[in-house]
Amino acid sequence: MxxxxxxxxxxxxxxxxxxxxxxxxxxxxxxxxxxxxxxxxxxxxxxxxxxxxxxxxxxxxxxxxxxxxxxxxxxxxxxxxxxxxxxxxxxxxxxxxxxKLEPVPKVHRTHSMHEKSYDYRIDAVNYALANDDGANVKDYEKADIILVGVSRSGKTPTSLYLALQYGIKAANYPMTEDDLESGSYPRCLLPYKHKLFGLTISPERLSAIREERMANSRYASIRQCRMEVMEVERLFKKNRTPYLNSTCFSVEEISAKIISEAGLERRKY
Amino acid sequence: MxxxxxxxxxxxxxxxxxxxxxxxxxxxxxxxxxxxxxxxxxxxxxxxxxxxxxxxxxxxxxxxxxxxxxxxxxxxxxxxxxxxxxxxxxxxxxxxxxxKLEPVPKVHRTHSMHEKSYDYRIDAVNYALANDDGANVKDYEKADIILVGVSRSGKTPTSLYLALQYGIKAANYPMTEDDLESGSYPRCLLPYKHKLFGLTISPERLSAIREERMANSRYASIRQCRMEVMEVERLFKKNRTPYLNSTCFSVEEISAKIISEAGLERRKY
The missing domain is CATH 3.40.50 (Rossmann fold)
Incomplete structure (x- = not known):
């Protein structure tokens, strides 16, 4: 080889x-x-x-x-x-x-902490961690984007990737069964509807992912997954929340699509 | 422009x-x-x-x-x-x-979920989150590496970067004052001393970072930071734990150095 x-x-x-x-x-x-x-x-x-x-x-x-x-x-x-x-x-x-310019080579031009965006990126990672999985619903004012979706639809890795790579402050909020049953977003999200971006996923893939976490649970059952996905997609449509199906995409692809569709400002190139 | x-x-x-x-x-x-x-x-x-x-x-x-x-x-x-x-x-x-081979172009060859390493990377992100900041000290068996250092020395972003980019399972453990006073690693780390990698930082930079979190606290005081850094470096040396000073390095640089010095196996290229 x-x-x-x-x-x-x-x-x-x-x-x-x-x-x-x-x-x-x-x-x-x-x-x-x-x-x-x-x-x-x-x-x-x-x-x-x-x-x-x-x-x-x-x-x-x-x-x-x-x-x-x-x-x-x-x-x-x-x-x-x-x-x-x-x-x-x-x-x-x-x-x-x-x-018509001579190159001026310098070491550590890229991928170093001397890039202007570096502090933004570290701030954004801290923000993503503090605002992961609905852990904190009081700091959405500072979010560049808030990812919403059912549990295990890919929100956390995407939030972290957006933060680490691009310095984008991404919070994420898991839509619970209570939220889905009520047919509307929880009160904490309502002032920030313009910042929401939905992630959805095929029920089969969701069930497989949840099965690894909690085998043979209602949570992982295909019936439950089908219901949650149907309800969350209905909610996205009703609220005109932009969303994408993460089933076949990597975090890199999901992030690139979100940045492009939501018109987010990147802090790093 | x-x-x-x-x-x-x-x-x-x-x-x-x-x-x-x-x-x-x-x-x-x-x-x-x-x-x-x-x-x-x-x-x-x-x-x-x-x-x-x-x-x-x-x-x-x-x-x-x-x-x-x-x-x-x-x-x-x-x-x-x-x-x-x-x-x-x-x-x-x-x-x-x-x-002496013809290229066979295919779309989405890179940065897609069809790369072999993709599932490893997502697993590693979940591992890094579950084992961040000493949150879980019972799963170090599965760690590829365990980052140790005082609070705010750069462990968390580095763990996440190693996971997201390379599929490396990195736990991290913050050395508390009690640990430092005792002059040895806590019991939970002892069976995994061969997996430890230390991060240290200049007391001045540490104090500035902590000041942003908790202004005018003992935690952020230069005196406290000097003491903690001195003690943690002494501990690294005493135990022959490899370590590096993160003060002037980005997460990319810290990660590249750790992989290279610890001889870690990367799951993604």
Whole structure:
């Protein structure tokens, strides 16, 4: 199996995302290795030896996706027995001509706490935790969005993802049987109806998820799940609450759809 | 200000990460716009109009970073009045020759719930929440890692990031004054000393963070923070617990360092 290395003087997250997206186009498996914080020539030489050993052992040149600010480090890695993809350089050359501006490389430009948005993101994580699962219904004034849905429809991971990745303050409120029976939103949500976003899910998937939590319970039964999902969707429609069905989507996809449909302002790019 | 578009038939996360990393090399500001889920020619034509309007209004061609599986959609976007960077294609051409394999484009390859690691990640988020802040000390058997440190040293956001991004089950335990006074780890942690990873922080930064939570408290006082940090670091050293100082690092950086230093197995690439 071919080895793919993701190497950087920072977190190597950019190399990973780019390398992974590119390699996922090919119908084969790779052995992935990330090596972050390669910040000195000594460390780069050490990594070069690791790459060369991998090449010698497998008989195939590893693929190396790297980003370095310090040119000297790039040169050391490029001199290894690997196929190197210096993907930022290729495009920065092109963009340089378009912008008529020279690039000014700096370490830790991305994924560092010096990004303007960093404090927002940490605040938003604290907010999401304090306002998870209806734990606190008195702080919705500060919410950018309030996710509503039945228990286990994906609200919590989505709230956390919106906070961590984008600095969006997302509260979430679980619609209980009492709420659903009453056929309307609970009083604590009424002043914030414009901030609500619904998540729904297929009853079958909901039942499977709940079954893992509480096997053979009424809570997990398909009959109960069907009823709750039907009622919550009716509520969303009646109130014109935008909503989406999370059954086939990842938190990344759900978050991207919510940001786009609700027109939320992101605090991080 | 020049506008940068990130466009895709999926979440557009790959385009964003790549575009943002490239543009951050240049000492200028951009107006960022992400447009995910462009899945039909009609939608692509609509986006082309938006791009062209932006170009006309600002008098500068926008920069467009895109990934599409469907070639027809790429062509529509490429025919807009913008500078387009089809960054995946450039490298997939090169990799094709190295691997002697044709790429097989599929939509939603990345950032979707069909990735093998997806269920692990959601499980890990549930685990991190249930085992946050010492809330549950009976489930450490299942932990991949247990973060320890004084209150507000960055344990919770790091646990959540490790879970959401990498599917790593991270518990976290706050070292209380009682624990610190006793000079040893609490009994619940003793069987899991090999899983511990310490986070420490500068007393000044800790005091500032605590001050926001509880102004003018003993808890936030610099004297108290100095004492706690000194005691916790002494404890880490005495027990040979690996640790890092989180003061100047983002959750991304802390997570990358922990994974690398603790040799954790990632469940997602």
């Amino acid at each position: 071919r080895t793919a290395f993701y190497i950087s003087d920072g977190t190597a997250i950019t190399s990973e995302v780019f390398g992974h997206a590119t390699l996922s186009l090919f119908p084969t498996e790779f052995n992935h290795r990330t090596i972050p914080f390669v910040e000195t020539p000594e460390k780069a030489e050490e990594i070069k030896r690791v790459i060369n050993q991998t090449a010698a052992k497998s008989g195939e040149r590893p693929l190396v996706f790297f980003t370095f600010v310090n040119h000297k480090l790039s040169e050391i890695i490029k001199s290894s027995d690997a196929v190197c993809y210096d993907f930022l350089s290729v495009f920065s050359e092109q963009i340089k001509h378009e912008l | 020049r506008t940068a578009f990130y466009i895709s038939d999926g979440t557009a996360i790959t385009s964003e990460v790549f575009g943002h990393a490239t543009l951050s090399l240049f000492p200028t500001e951009f107006n960022h716009r992400t447009i995910p889920f462009v899945e039909t020619p009609e939608k692509a034509e609509e986006i082309k109009r938006v791009i062209n309007q932006t170009a006309a209004k600002s008098g500068e061609r926008p920069l467009v970073f895109f990934t599409f599986v469907n070639h027809k959609l790429s062509e529509i976007i490429k025919s807009s009045d913008a500078v387009c960077y089809d960054f995946l294609s450039v490298f997939s051409e090169q990799i094709k020759h190295e691997l």
